[in-house]
Amino acid sequence: MSTTAHPARLSTASNNFETDFKARLHWSAETDAGIEQRVADILRDVQQRGDAAVLDYTARFDGLQTTAMTELELTQTELKVAFDGLPAVQRVALQAAAARVRSYHEAQRKASGESWSYRDEDGTLLGQKVTPLDRVGIYVPGGKAAYPSSVLMNAIPAHVAGVAEIIMVVPTPKGEKNMLVLAAAYVAGVTRAFTVGGAQAVAALAYGTETIPKVDKITGPGNAYVAAAKRRVFGTVGIDMIAGPSEILVLADGSTPPDWVAMDLFSQAEHDELAQSILLCPDAAYIDQVQASINRLLPEMPRREIIAKSLTDRGALILTRRMEEACDISNRIAPEHLEVSSRDPHRWEPLLKHAGAIFLGAYTSESLGDYCAGPNHVLPTSGTARFSSPLGVYDFQKRSSLIEVSEAGAQTLGQIASTLAHGEGLQAHARAAEMRLKF
Template sequence: MSVAIRHLDTTQADFEAEFHRVLHWSAETDDAIEQRVAEILADVRVRGDAAVLEYTQRFDHLQATSVAALELTRDELRAALEAITPAQRAALESAAARVRSYHERQLEACGRSWSYRDDDGTLLGQKVTPLDRVGIYVPGGKAAYPSSVLMNAIPAQVAGVGEIVMVVPTPRGERNPLVLAAAYVAGVHRAFTVGGAQAVAALAYGTATIPRVDKITGPGNAYVASAKRRVFGQVGIDMIAGPSEILVLADGSTPPDWVAMDLFSQAEHDELAQSILLSPDAAYIAKVQEAIDRLLPAMPRRDVIRASLEGRGALILTRSMDEACAISNRIAPEHLEISSSEPSRWEPLLKHAGAIFLGAFTSESLGDYCAGPNHVLPTSGTARFSSPLGVYDFQKRTSLIEVSEAGAQVLGPIAAELAYGEGLQAHARAAELRLKNDNGGSR
């Protein structure tokens, strides 16, 4: 049975209306979820460990005598690494090495303190310091993502964060050994088998056992997303992520099966994930549709893929690759593949994307696991103003100012003039008192 994915054409009169229908996604959360999350956060804030333990027993069916009993030791994490297959260990350590190397280069490029002195001897600069403690949330249960451990913990480690605290739900005590092994490889300092809104609350407010952190990163379900949104301000957060997205710009030179599978790679995440193809070649789009229909029956998650493609997917015929790039900028996708024989020709035209994958051999899945750049990316069009998770998310910047006596003579009158204009006399006088010719007056 053919997959009923939308076919759009930019030359059609109704294109804009249909295009908006494809992109529409409501980020509004269920009122019942919001109310439940608010109750859980308030309870954990007041009762601490007791509330965390109660919710863990209720939601994850994990029995424990204390929250301390839910902490994983470094020995347990190391044992998990030693228990996985040699192939899994080699893949995990290779991926970690590439992710670490990329973020070390990122640190060199943007994560260092700097300063300079101007002509009058005034020192100006920026002091970059790592956060003291961060929490990373790792999904568990039906989904287990060791790659998320690497992508969240390694840039924090490279940034110099003092303590990395991981929380991961383990429903009915089922621990994923790859997740635990990844935590060891990535340098996680403490790990707790706690999940959901209660884990976010514990990290944000602190309990007797789980330490309060400065920032929380990592994906989760609707309860986790709602909790992160609510605790923002008490702590920092990375982002509120929407459904996963892939946009493929294709000039017709890539085998259609490759593109079809790349569209599947995001559609298999969940029914709300979005997969879009933009191409100026109508015959090629037909070949991709044929590949989708032929390859889908063999996919284990075919029902999820079909629902995603039929609900939010699209194959869009454009007038040209230039127009395809312009439409891509309007979408600002999470993952953007330039499946072209000349990717470097089109990349300069693309302004908004979480990550750009250049050329037919650069499948998005390589970026998810082992290429090196971070796979935590802005979704739902937020790539227009947001960036991938990186070393800079685990650092803060402090301005440095040291004004010399000569500099005070230059800057003082400027500051005083502006301060008087704002009606802030104390500001003005503080600047004027440093002037050699100050007569003690004020306006």
Template sequence: MKIRRLATTAATFDAELEQLLHWSEETDAGIETTVAQIIADVRRDGDATVLALTHKFDGVQAASVADLAIPPAELKAAFDGLPEVQRQALQVAAERVRRYHQRQFEVTCQGFEFEDEDGNRLGQQVTPLDRVGLYVPGGKAAYPSSVLMNAIPAQVAGVGQIVMVVPTPRGEKNALVLAAAHLAGVAQVFTIGGAQAVAALAYGTATIPRVDKITGPGNAYVAAAKRRVFGQVGIDMIAGPSEILVLADGSAPPDWVAMDLFSQAEHDELAQSILLCPDAAYLDAVEAAMNRLLPDMPRAAVIRASLEGRGGLIHTRSMEEACAVSNRIAPEHLEVSSTAPRRWLPHLKHAGAIFLGTYASESLGDYCAGPNHVLPTSGTARFSSPLGVYDFVKRSSLIDISHRGAQVLGPVADTLAQGEGLQAHARSAAMRVDASGG
């Protein structure tokens, strides 16, 4: 396996890094055309289109969309029927995810009020969304972890209704996915997928309720549909290929770091795995470990294609410089593989999730550590955050003006409105000045 090697001392480093990071997010014109037609058809014909496309793409024949619903009793039965080891693992993961997001809610989703010197009361009211749609991929793989990571923060935030959609090609339902929905408190599940499911959630049909926000990953058609319905509903993000960046001081066993790089590379051929280290000999050791370990990996072909196409081993002058390069990349997952990981934390500004120390493997974050695994990709960690309870609430400003406050603020608003040529605004403010005499 030939993985790209870069060095920050090279005159061509900046250009080579840009080439390594390049990923075209342009959507295929054919996908855009297909998705636009599907959305239009769902808006026009509702349930009929959903039924037709579910039969066409998933091979599932149903008399009505109601027949595609999975009742809560079936979700519970799936949970009860799991092998004990799977049931316990799912419960541990769900409890940790819930505990983390409950704490997040307490810290980030509180309202406030204060009174200024003129007796005005100003503040913020935080309220949950009424209804959200959760898209869970189906087909090639099952993602019970995505159910937990999307549904639990919505539930903690106080969302009134969670509507889950999951495609079931050929009618095959995944027990772990259904069990996760039961644990996460999802009461309404429809076995539909693709752009038609996104459109149904965004606009509503006779059977599927219209939601306020859609979250969850999907294929290119789902991503294109989410992009098109944004504005009609909220969305979490448009995610690109998965990424990991390991910032290493050379103290961890090379096999550990090699496997951590594999953990993202095995997602798909466009996933990106990068190692930054000031020790060239350690880069050699990790590369040797990857070549030794690769043949035993079930998804070896995918890992090889990912690492040879978009992977990189980068030799830096120092750990400080490695931190600076990491900030330029703004990775989805950042592992600080160091004996003193918190020493470098103040230097790191941009990452979706930061894993501190050699025992904090990225895979723990994917499943059971507690923080959300829905993270910004493709450098968007420069301005975006992980999915959290704050994505399932909204904020309303509170403005309670006293008589004295109207006397003080009225002339200010009057003057500014006059400057903007908005006479009704100006008069609205001026009318309240000395209007009641106290």
């Protein structure tokens, strides 16, 4: 396979830029019809047969043969043993990352997650009551790669929000358990954990089985089967989002060492052949330097084939007329990760409206946000940052409106409601308000 990468070279000054730009951005989120049908069958089967179906699919897809669901549940003791068995440097790193993620989400909860109320002059109370979800499920990928960071990013904000039960599911193909994932579950405060994955795990969380409890919301990334299952169970439970391939956009003024930028582009490209890495820069000579860095550094990368295909098929190095134009294009893309790699990133940040996370300055590599900076790494993809937000404490809370109308308030509000209800032809609504009026 190729160990060279050739991202598309585009220029906003070209007459063909719009056509080439749109072609490079295009990615279809539509699920294969065959996957949709298989997922529908799995969901139906788990809903009907519960544990028995989960055991069958776990044996079929993960090669994990067992006749008892108890063998698929990880005990708290097993999670702690996994943590205690890690090398000291990993234990320290895991705890440090968890502390930063927890600190950030505690600040988030204080800023926007508190109940509030006030009273009108007539004594009517209006407000909002914020309460946590009772039980959530977090899906942690466990196939080609293991992601302990995903455990932290999903479980910790749920814990901070006050969720009473956090149920983790993670596939363990052939029974191979990743100790760092189990240790992360211990550090993050996961309540129960099961070695189950795929659409069957999503179905078990959504509908409940004899062993796996039904949850209120499912969060966490997965493959096409997991994404299709989450889409189908939405409404029965809440979900965080339907994630597409990972993305990074680097907005550069040419002041950052080109090797740094090349490696930042690699950091997303190594996830998946469909991942997208884009550089926007007004300096043509600097773009040449970044391409040279790509050529020199790529052969050193263990996942070079994946990186090469991702950059060649979906990557782009785009020459802009000026940094302001680069900011405009960035807003059109609305990337998952946006690095502002410039001498004065705060000059450009006010111009940037749409991104999952914005990384300011040359020293702020996206990878720090993935693991330990503190903000959540579960981010909107495929342009959905135009209307979506990162996973946070607010995703594990719900809001109830508080209304307490005083006797005096009912005299004013009752007349308004009566008039509007009659206008809508809803006489019972009107009468209910009128009965409280003092004529």
